[in-house]
Amino acid sequence: MDLTEYQGKQVFREFGIPVPEGKPASSPAKAQQIAEKLGGTVVVKAQVKVGGRGKAGGVKLAQTPAETAEVAKQIIGMDIKGHMVRQVLIERAGDIAAEYYASFMLDRGAKAYLGMCSAKGGMDIEQVAAEEPDYLAKVHIDPLVGIKQFHLNEMMSFGKIPREHQKAVGGLLEKLFRCFVGADAALVEVNPLVMTSAGDAIALDAKVSLDENALYRHPEFTKLVDNRDLPKQERAAKDLGLGNFVALDGYVGVIGNGAGLTMSTLDVVAEAGGKPANFLDIGGGANAEVMANAIGVILSDRKVKSLMVNIFGGITRGDEVAKGILAAIDKLGDVKVPIVVRLDGTNAEEGRAILQKANHPKIVPAATMLDAAAKAVELAKKRRAS
């Protein structure tokens, strides 16, 4: 779960990481109010969960409260790489003596935590890694041991942080690691980490991604959950408990059980010459209601010209799937989209019998996965042509 910058800074504050003073605003009037309280020059920053907002014009300085309102008006409502700006963060602008980079994440390959640090802050870290790898420290930390002073020393030394700033930066790095572990984050990143002329280290930006599976340990974070940024259909799926939905840009709807099989189903649809409209894994043990909801969500997309249901029952039972398909058709009324159904595994025969008995004109049985993909693509193309 990705957080916006101001949410990430809220989490940072809880772990004692210094961040600039500031507050979010969703209207120019509110932005002006915040600027008045802060006094002096402020920075107005678009709150979107996507990089490159500075270049897109989503970060601007304002000298006065009136100017703050004006700038906020420009930024709120802006579209940055497909993300609508709903909020801006108003922060007191401070002096910047140096800009660095710091992050912690899990390195899947090494099965360990990875700390990164660089004296080249304020720019894209992938660019630093590619062009100036000598300035990027990558230090692995054993999760059972946790962070030690030598890890911090290595991060700063290999990252070429000047000696006079190492005490302040090291202090921030250690707190950042405590935050990474303590908040069950998948990623904490500070870019830039700035040094003020007074010698303080401050997290000027905050990128935090939390592990959704660990939210039960942090009830205080549940208020950070914000699905408003998601596309409409993905939000509808989430609201129905269908967490494993991804919208794509094709016209063949896909429902499968299990992530691997569903991904494979998208691939066979593409191989058969079609374009999948979505990824939807209904998971293990889905009952008729889940199946009916899944069909409802997919058919709400007008681009969808056919739907392929590909189920290999393990825990999921074929009879429940069949009942769900019929329930969805009942509920939706006049279904125009052909639904190609391939069932195998647990109770598949019972499921096929239920569908055969219903004998609905829009339900098309298929014997194999490849057969189903071919039929779904053919039917979709026919309807696109007509």
Add this chain to the structure above:
Amino acid sequence: MSVLLDKDTRVVVSGVTGSEGTFHTRRNIAYGTNVVAGVTPGKGGQRAVDDKVPVFDTVAEAVQKEGANASLIFVPARFAADSIVEAVDAGCSLVVCITEGIPTRDMAEVYPYVRAKGVALIGPNCPGLISPGKANMGIIPGEITGPGPIGLISRSGTLTYQVMYEMFSGGVGQSTCVGIGGDPIVGSNFIDMLARFQADPETDAIVLIGEIGGDEEEKAAAYISEHVTKPVTAYIAGFTAPEGKRMGHAGAIVSGSKGTAKAKKETFESFGIRVGTNPTETAELAVKSLG
């Protein structure tokens, strides 16, 4: 013996009295798996699963009293990492964790501990493993296949069933099928299982089913070229997956140019390993690879 699991493996099921635990333990017993005990704290002394399984409060007691040597875990996500360590400390040499949704930090901490003890951990977030005709630990539907010479390793669940089923429909069964799980950190990787299948006299050919995300497939390809003499057929799911979108599994995400299905396929092919374009072709290639 087969890879990791056979008729003599003495299984203790953690979470045996829960609905998932009861349902699948019943199916595993019906398949012929030697389930000797169950564990639910606070329910020691009871019997579970149609009165067939003695329940203990701890895995340690199940090991002492029933000689359990393999643990199968169905407990909820927030307690699962605890159950893994409990099974390891009780002396189980094989731990299979079916549970989905375990916090990554829990697994990050458990993984180095389990590896240091030399215990084979399968999962979490996996379907378990089956040695067809002998024993079944987990949720793989046993009735879709039978014994044969092909060893199968997969990051997926249902996709594994699909390939098993297609091979068996073509007349060829499996020695052992292992679902290693779809999380960012799982206890056993492709290479661990490839080494076991290479050493297993009952396995003549190997199928590896991967998916987008991470670089375990790439590592496996390099390992195969150096250490595996048996024929290997690979399959990768997720060619149509867009960048930055998680495809169901926590581990299945393409970040930048890394972890794409195309890159994985090309790596396999650069080492001379055949890659099926779909599950059906993969099963056919595997059967043919037997010669």
